[in-house]
Amino acid sequence: FFQNIVGVLPGVNDEVKGEEEDRINILVLGMRGANIPGGGLLADTIMVASVKPQENKVAMISIPRDFYVDNPALGTKSKINAVYAYGEQKNVGQGLEDMKKVVSDVTGLEIHYGTVINFKGFSDLVNAVGGVDLTLDKPFSEPLQFNEAHVCDPNVFTVPTGEYEYKKNEKGKVVAQYPLCTNPRVECGGEFNLPAGKQTLNGEKALCYVRARVTSSDFDRARRQQLVIQQIKEKALAVGTLTDFEKINDIIDSLGNNAQTDMQLWEMKRMFELYRGMNNPQMSQKVLENSTEGLLYNPPADRYEGAGYILLPIGDNYDKIREMAQNIFASTGQSQAAAQPQ
Known part of the structure; x- marks a missing residue:
């Protein structure tokens, strides 16, 4: 069962963190998993999901793994995908707290909650809702x-x-x-391939789809991750899972140690009630990247010797990223991730 889901249930009128301000920010991390070789605790997915129940809006902000940041556990800089791993090396549970601090510093947002899911947990989640439905305009290949x-x-x-x-x-x-x-x-x-057209991906194929990055890029992968998360939500709504907390609780229970959160059970239930009260919320999405219109850049290799390929914020500060995060709900329409799932 999710860690830290203990204690007495508070009254139904209690609010979750961020509810009073009408912006609840949740950090979502995806990774291979603890005790699994091959960088098991390096984050493949780093995403902030923001929910504004009163305004019927949801936003997703994806941060690339090569973003170079101050690592609290190291006392020096590292790629952001290593922050969780180094924190866990110091103390169990510190990884999530360190990631929340770093992402809060980058975005300027208070990160109220955090969730970690490993590859198996993600695959099981997709299977639990009956797979995810995608329509690809052209074949997808990661050879x-x-x-x-x-x-x-x-x-x-x-x-x-x-x-x-x-x-x-x-x-x-x-x-x-x-x-x-x-x-x-x-x-x-x-060699992972998907044909063009409508299809339903099971957990294993959905996992491969959201992991693929070498032939395209880490930024494209982040867009696919945002898309698949949306499709999991849509499928869960279609089969009635998101309208029945008992079904959600059963899925959470089945994930076991493959998923963790610092939410208490009553907070999860309150979030369920808030989301259920939203009517087809407006979705805003952003992937931090180093494109012409992006907020990041790749510095010369000799600037941080030994760091490898890294990304830094434009202006070498977080001002523009924080401005984007603060104002993301002002954007209209679907992002490229939602409009072009390919």
Whole structure:
């Protein structure tokens, strides 16, 4: 069962955090999972869901994994996808709190609650609502990611390719080489493909769809993640799950340790009541990216030596991101993620 769902149920008139201000902000994290090799606690999904019940509005803001931030557990900078992992290394439960602090600092929003779901939990959730329905304008293909070679390790990438990754110094001289290996347990069939047209994805296929990024980009992946979350909601409404808290509770119970939240049971029930009272809410979406109109940029490689590919905020401060987050509900219409699921 979800962690921290304990205690006596307060009265039905009690409000959740953010309800009085009519903006409830929930951090959603998706990752491979604890005790699973291959970066199990590195976040693949970092998303803020904001709900304004009185105005009948919902917003989603996705943050890319390569965003370079101050990491509380390290006392130095790292990619944001590593904040949870380093926090958990210090103390169980610290990872979520650290991520909430960092995302709050980036967006300027108070993050009231946090939820973590691993790959298995996501797959089980999709199956619990009967799959997700998608219509693709063109075929979708990810031929590289699930066959991708990485530096060999003793747990996951163990089959040598005979190729090497080279490290060079500032003069371009090779100073080290690392053998590359593939994963003998091929995920998503190795080459993941979806045809054009209408289709229903089961949990396994939906997971592959929201993980794929190498052939497209991490930004496109974030849009697909937002789309699939919307479709899970639509399917849950269609089968009556989102109108029956007992059904929701049964799904939560079935997820076991594959999902965690810092919400208490009464807060989850109150959120259910608030959302049920909303009528086809207006949806606003944003993916932080480094496009021409984006709010991030990729700095020169020598600025943070050894950091790899990273993203920084335009102006080297969070002002524009915070302005966007504060005013996201002023945007109208569907985002590209909702309009073009491909």
